Amino acid sequence: MIEFGHGTHVGLRRTRNEDTYYADASLGLFLVADGMGGHQHGEVASALVRDTVVELVGRGQSLVEAIHAAAGRLLAQTRHSIDVLPMGTTIAALRTSDGGYEVAWVGDSRIYLWKQGLRQISHDHSLVQALVEAGRLDPAQASQHPQRNVLTQALGVTTAEQLHIGMARGQLESGTTFLLCSDGLTENVNDTTIARTIARSELAAQECVDQLLLDALDGGGDDNITVLIVRSR
Numbered sequence: 001m002i003e004f005g006h007g008t009h010v011g012l013r014r015t016r017n018e019d020t021y022y023a024d025a026s027l028g029l030f031l032v033a034d035g036m037g038g039h040q041h042g043e044v045a046s047a048l049v050r051d052t053v054v055e056l057v058g059r060g061q062s063l064v065e066a067i068h069a070a071a072g073r074l075l076a077q078t079r080h081s082i083d084v085l086p087m088g089t090t091i092a093a094l095r096t097s098d099g100g101y102e103v104a105w106v107g108d109s110r111i112y113l114w115k116q117g118l119r120q121i122s123h124d125h126s127l128v129q130a131l132v133e134a135g136r137l138d139p140a141q142a143s144q145h146p147q148r149n150v151l152t153q154a155l156g157v158t159t160a161e162q163l164h165i166g167m168a169r170g171q172l173e174s175g176t177t178f179l180l181c182s183d184g185l186t187e188n189v190n191d192t193t194i195a196r197t198i199a200r201s202e203l204a205a206q207e208c209v210d211q212l213l214l215d216a217l218d219g220g221g222d223d224n225i226t227v228l229i230v231r232s233r
Contacts, residue, residue, distance in 0.1 A: 001233040005206030012221035018042030019182045019226040020050050028096040032226050034109050034182040037087030045089040063095050063104040074156035088156035092180045104167045107154050114177035118195035125153035172232050180228040188219030205229040
């Protein structure tokens with residue numbers, strides 16, 4: 001049995017919400033997309049990718065296949081647009097089926113797994129993360145780095161040949177909780193606070209989502225915030 005909660009907030013400093021999400025237990029599909037590009041381009045990009053992934057997963061394609069196709073559609077729309085502004089989006093997606101799960105991501109929207117402790121199972125496609133992995137930046141300094149929001153991969157921006165979709169698979173065990181979120185949460189709420197909220201088994205998934213959104217707003221709310229929590233019972 002799957003229980004889930006979901007929510008998004010424009011934040012305290014933005015006038016539009018370029019995040020979007022999808023949650024459907026019957027399809028076993030959950031995703032968060034954080035659009036970028038200015039004007040209304042971010043909303044267009046994230047919505048196009050969301051709708052494409054939902055459509056293709058519904059037809060039986062894997063997450064990776066669906067995300068590749070969504071990236072192609074977005075690049076094609078960008079090429080044929082008369083507006084010169086680029087548009088792109090991150091994605092963090094979860095698919096559950098037949099006692100297992102697969103996750104896939106591009107960009108810095110994150111996927112965490114809770115099972116007797118919180119673990120980030122996605123890896124940010126960002127300049128700062130690349131510097132950390134190369135040993136050129138202390139991980140403790142990463143969250144304060146001035147270029148921490150510079151992405152190395154994004155749908156609609158990265159070419160098809162260079163696109164790297166992160167992915168992982170595993171068994172879906174009872175008591176496992178997944179958190180999918182845009183960086184509006186992780187920029188304002190640290191992993192310790194996130195873990196403390198998710199660990200509260202007396203709270204419904206939706207109550208955990210509501211608390212994390214409040215925490216992000218209390219932490220500054222300087223970006224759009226989107227949170228999905230999926231629990232396997």
